[in-house]
Amino acid sequence: MKAFSQLLQFPPRTLAVIVAGGLCLAGCGAKPETARTSAALPPTAAVGTQSVQSRPEAITEEVVGTVRAKLQATLEAKLSGRIDRLPVVLGQRVKAGELVARLEAAEIGARLEQAEASREQAERDWLRVSALFDQQAITRAERDAAEAHYRMAKAAVAEAKAMQSYVELLAPFEGVVTRKWAEVGDLAVPGKPLVTLEDPSALQLEADVPEAIRSRIQAGARLAVRFEGSNELTGAVSEIAPVADPISRTVRMKLELPPGPGLSSGQFGRLLVPVGEAESLRVPAAAVVQRGQLEIVFVVANQRAQLRLVKTGKRVGDQIEILSGLHAGDLAVVKGGNQLSDGQPVEAR
Numbered sequence: 515m516k517a518f519s520q521l522l523q524f525p526p527r528t529l530a531v532i533v534a535g536g537l538c539l540a541g542c543g544a545k546p547e548t549a550r551t552s553a554a555l556p557p558t559a560a561v562g563t564q565s566v567q568s569r570p571e572a573i574t575e576e577v578v579g580t581v582r583a584k585l586q587a588t589l590e591a592k593l594s595g596r597i598d599r600l601p602v603v604l605g606q607r608v609k610a611g612e613l614v615a616r617l618e619a620a621e622i623g624a625r626l627e628q629a630e631a632s633r634e635q636a637e638r639d640w641l642r643v644s645a646l647f648d649q650q651a652i653t654r655a656e657r658d659a660a661e662a663h664y665r666m667a668k669a670a671v672a673e674a675k676a677m678q679s680y681v682e683l684l685a686p687f688e689g690v691v692t693r694k695w696a697e698v699g700d701l702a703v704p705g706k707p708l709v710t711l712e713d714p715s716a717l718q719l720e721a722d723v724p725e726a727i728r729s730r731i732q733a734g735a736r737l738a739v740r741f742e743g744s745n746e747l748t749g750a751v752s753e754i755a756p757v758a759d760p761i762s763r764t765v766r767m768k769l770e771l772p773p774g775p776g777l778s779s780g781q782f783g784r785l786l787v788p789v790g791e792a793e794s795l796r797v798p799a800a801a802v803v804q805r806g807q808l809e810i811v812f813v814v815a816n817q818r819a820q821l822r823l824v825k826t827g828k829r830v831g832d833q834i835e836i837l838s839g840l841h842a843g844d845l846a847v848v849k850g851g852n853q854l855s856d857g858q859p860v861e862a863r
Contacts, residue, residue: 558859562849563814566795568842571835573790579721579739581771581781583712585687588695591702592680595619600698602709608685614709615683617702622681626674629667636660636667689713692779712779717771719749721785722764728754730787737769738786747774794827795836801848802826802834811840812847812854814862819847821856 595617602614643660646652693710702708719739723731731737735751753768769785771777802824803810809826812819824839840846845862847854854860 556855556858558861559819559850559854560861560863561812561814561819561847561851561854563845563862564798564801564848566797566836566840566842566844566846568793568795570791571794571796572788573792574738574786575724575727575789576740577721577723577785577787579719579769579783579785581717581777581779581783582720583689583714583779584716584718584770585689585713586692586711586779587686587689588707588710589614589683589686590705590707591615591617591683592704593617593619593622593677594701594703595681597696597698597700597702597708600694600696600708602691602694604691604694606691608689608691608711610685610688612685613682614685614691614711615696615702617681617683619677619681622674622677626671626678629670629674633664633667633671636664640664683708685711687711687713714779715773717773717777717779718752719769719771719783719785721767721769722759722762723767723785723787725758725763725765727787727789728758728765730789731767737788739769739771740784740786741777741781745774745776747771747777795840795842796830796833797836797840797846798848799829799832799834801846801851803851810851811836812851813840814845814847814860817859817861819851819854819856819858819860821854 597615598618599613599616602608608614640660640663643652643657647654647657689711690713691709692712695707695709696702731751731754733751733754736748737751738746738748740746749769749771751767752770753766755766758765767785797811801811803812809824811822811824813822814820822839822844825837827835827837829835847860
């Protein structure tokens with residue numbers, strides 16, 4: 515009562531300020547309590563977990579290689595002449611013995627006719643001289659000369675026929691046209707390529723292996739090859755060069771590849787050469803959560819989710835290598851981690 519009577523002694527304006535300040539202080543003092551009572555804890559999340567284990571893994575070195583057809587041929591003309599026919603297109607499959615190109619070579623036909631006429635004349639001379647020799651009308655030397663002339667005439671016919679066969683270029687095996695080097699009307703000369711054929715049913719990887727790891731590869735060894743899109747195949751080493759290239763210090767190696775979807779000649783691949791073994795941590799790829807540029811894995815400890823920043827390595831199947839951020843024995847969240855927050859209560863299943 516005494517304090518209240520003292521307040522009444524202040525002027526009305528001063529009294530109003532004091533009352534307003536008291537109300538303000540009372541309100542400010544109540545806010546922290548209200549905030550604490552209104553804040554809601556995150557709900558318990560049901561997650562799938564898996565223990566992180568250390569596993570032995572082969573250390574490999576990647577060597578770049580190129581897919582090639584085991585059977586391929588570049589057809590060239592054996593004589594000069596204009597290309598009269600070129601009845602193939604890129605990607606066309608041709609059978610063995612099928613016409614690929616034909617040259618204009620009228621002089622070859624004329625030469626064949628001339629050679630056949632000479633052979634017929636030499637044959638008649640040979641028959642006449644042989645009859646005279648049997649009658650002892652001529653010497654043996656004259657008979658031998660007629661025989662040699664006849665044999666030379668037959669050889670000229672055989673040569674002209676061989677030249678005639680060069681007019682047409684036939685497919686040496688069943689395959690696919692992968693490149694055309696000329697068109698109808700172009701001049702074909704010996705040594706100038708016209709068409710390239712490949713057999714796509716048998717492919718191999720050609721790679722230049724560094725000399726330092728040459729001893730890790732043996733003929734017949736089975737090695738893995740990784741292609742774009744994580745497609746991985748296993749093939750057998752079929753050939754290894756016995757000497758290294760003195761400039762690049764590499765050894766040419768060929769690896770037979772099994773048939774695979776989308777595999778074609780000219781494709782880029784990485785040969786995985788084992789050079790040792792080490793322990794590595796792997797988790798299912800679903801355990802790694804991408805948030806911006808960060809890679810995160812949640813682990814369960816004391817029934818709460820703990821956020822771990824990780825660094826991942828290579829992916830093998832549905833497993834991904836963890837280079838840092840986890841330890842063997844950690845209980846990683848492999849299902850339901852996308853919706854978790856650090857410290858959130860979890861129920862492992």
